[in-house]
Amino acid sequence: MKHEVMLTEATTIRGTLRPRASRIAGVVLCAALGACAAAPGMQMNGDATLPVSAGGADTPASVESIPIRNIDLSLIRKMQSDATASSGIDDASLLVAPLPYAIGPGDxxxxxxxxxxxxxxxxxxPTQGTARTSDPxxxxxxxxxxxxxxxxxxxxxxxxxxxxxxxxxxxxxxxxxxxxxxxxxxxxxFRSQAVYIDGEVHAPGVQPVNDIPMSIYDAVSRAGGFSSTADQSRVVLIRNGKSHLINFTAMLMQGKSPAQIVLRNKDVVRVLARTDSPVYVMGEVNKPASAVPMTNGKLTLSDALSQAGSLSNTSADPAQIYVIRNAAASDPQVFHLNARSPVAMILANQFDLQPSDVVYVDSNDLVRFGRVLSLLLPAINAGLTAAIATK
The missing domain is CATH 3.30.1950.10 (wza like domain)
Structure with missing residues (x-):
């Protein structure tokens, strides 16, 4: 008689828990599928927009749309055309004829x-014996x-x-x-005029100005030339409290010589390092890192992915590669590349990145589903344990 009562109670508990477990599993499945469906950037095969919520906790959120442009041949050609049109110098007044040397105090x-x-x-x-360099x-x-x-x-x-x-x-x-x-x-x-060379050169320091006009190219050469860590596309000239960015690479591509930029007294020339212009690669790559440009300042999308160890074979979705540009500005840009085809890597090899760009590789559907499920399973186990405990 006692065994029959225990069997009846067990059957009743199983009958009570089975519908609850089924309902919980159904909720989990719906939540997981919903999470996968709501994941941004999935299966984007054409130009689209990315909704962005703006506003604080106490203000209604306003939704803005950021256009997402596909990286295709037309975009590559436009970017190359814009790069060709760039003179490599932000102020044409720097390209002026040199002035004759003027005598100054200390000469x-x-x-x-x-x-x-x-x-x-x-x-x-004349000074007797060995003269010092500081002696006039x-x-x-x-x-x-x-x-x-x-x-x-x-x-x-x-x-x-x-x-x-x-x-x-x-x-x-x-x-x-x-x-x-x-x-x-x-x-x-000549002791009255000098320029100052700083940054990624072999011998930074002061260079005196004499009656032979000194160009910015001459100044870098006198300082021992660019070091291996120099970014030749980001040379800063500071004159009268104003900074001018000079791109040696772009100037040479335009057929212009940096020797046309003649320095003046108290000019400061600073050569930036390549590590000052990083590109951040994150997401489903083997080694998330900050990619640095080459010595000429160029860094393509394929170069950045290569420095990050390429895409992860187990978790990356090659169809969902994104480049986020001007993220902190009022007009951010997002570019999308579908790299499922090997031909797409030709486009990646021609897509030039800019400093502070963010390259993001999204995960595939299976990995995304597994991650959502791993977050929900602890809650499911806790719910089942609680249901059993109440019985």
């Missing part, structure tokens, strides 16, 4: 007045006020004058005392 002038050897003694005797050359030093002390003339201002103009002024002043003076004047030591 040392070598001045000779023929048939008057007594004047040569005023220039000072023998001659007349222009003071901080831009003036020069010279025999028979006294104090004469020469700052801002070209050497030839300074010679004519000196001849005119000496003519008041001497008869038909013959004067030669040259700059013996």
């Amino acid at each position: 040392v002038l070598q001045i000779t007045v023929w048939d008057h050897p007594e004047i040569a003694a005023a220039a000072g005797a 050359a023998p001659g007349f030093v222009v003071d901080q006020n831009g003036s020069l002390q010279f025999p028979y003339v006294g104090n004469i201002r020469v700052a801002g004058l070209r050497p030839d103009d300074a010679r004519h002024l000196l001849v005119a002043q000496l003519g008041k005392t001497l008869r038909s003076p013959q004067v030669t004047l040259r700059v013996a030591s």
Whole structure:
């Protein structure tokens, strides 16, 4: 009799739990399918829009649409055309003819007045022994006020004058005392003007400016050239408190030489590193990483995926590769590539990335379903345990 009662109770419990388990399994299946269906970016075969919710917790959310453009041949051609049209320099006023050298404070002038050897003694005797690099050359030093002390003339201002103009002024002043003076004047030591080279060069530091115009290309060469970590497409010229971005690679592609950009006194040239312009690769790749461009500043989509170890064979969906650009700006852009066909990788090899782009590889349907299910299973087990415990 006791066995019959226990059997009847067990049957009743199974009969009660079976409908509940069925309902829970049904809810789980619906939730999992709903999660898969709601996953963004699935099976996008053409241009589409991505809904984005904007607004805070206390304000109604407004929905905006971000267009998603397919990476195809027409897009590649347009981007290449825009790149070709780029001059590589943001200010055309930098491409001007060089100005003649002007004398400034600290310069040392070598001045000779023929048939008057007594004047040569005023220039000072040559330094005996080994001269230091900081020692000025023998001659007349222009003071901080831009003036020069010279025999028979006294104090004469020469700052801002070209050497030839300074010679004519000196001849005119000496003519008041001497008869038909013959004067030669040259700059013996250029110490009034300099430019500063910083960043990814072999020998950063100060470079003096002399009577030979110094271009930005000359300055980099004097600093030992670009280092292996330099990004030749991102050279910054700081002049009068304003920064100008110069792309050496784009200028050379346009047939323009960086030697056309002549530096001026107190200019600062900074060569950025390739690591300063990363592209972030994430999602279903073997090694999520920050991809860096090559030395010429170029980085294609295929290069970035290669640096990230390529797509994951087990979890990636090759049809869902995205490039997010200007994510923090008011006009973000999203590009989509379906790489199921090997031909699509030709497009990836021609799609140039920009600094701070985000490359995202989505997961396939099976992996997405498994991840959603793994999140729901703990709740299912807890519900079944609770149902059994209540009985």
